[in-house]
Amino acid sequence: MKLAWRTTAVLGLLCLVTGAYAQDIHYNYDRVANFAAYKTYQWVDIQGGAVTDQLMDQNIKRTVDEQLAHKGLTRVEKGADLYVGYQAAVSEEKTVNVWGTGPRWMGGMAQAETSTIAVGKLVIDMYDPARKQLVWRGDATKTLDPKRDPDKSYKNLQKAMAKLFKNYPPQPKR
16 A cells, blocks of 8 residues: 555656646737738847847747748848747746655655746747737746756757747637
8 A cells, every 4th residue: 555655656746847847838829810921020129028148049039030930931130021029037936845755644754845946938929010919929938957058958948949839820720
């Protein structure tokens, strides 16, 4: 009985740990927008949204450019069908890790440890300049490791953007 409980507890903890490091992706869009009409885009700054790290700014734009090129959109400097901008933020969250040898009421011991983790969120906005309307918004959230190799961080950014833009252009429901 104890072995079954421990196995269940360990599997549950693994699911929690795996979930904590997965990318959380959301998107929404204007249901009346004609996404087939959009062929070009240009980058615009969103007030208060620019990343102060120039290398990170380049990496974000490069990964989004790759995804939009795969979708058939062409980047231009002026006169685009779509304006694309982003906002990025990093917040800190407290996490509690609990482990033990079984339920306390059965004589088991439990220990807990708190830690602070960095969570990054990247929001991509796409505007129709002719309509002056937001037509698509997507966001990706992921825990960050500031000590991680920059190449691995870039690969994670590429994966997150591929996962996010999988839903662009939105397919009308039939």
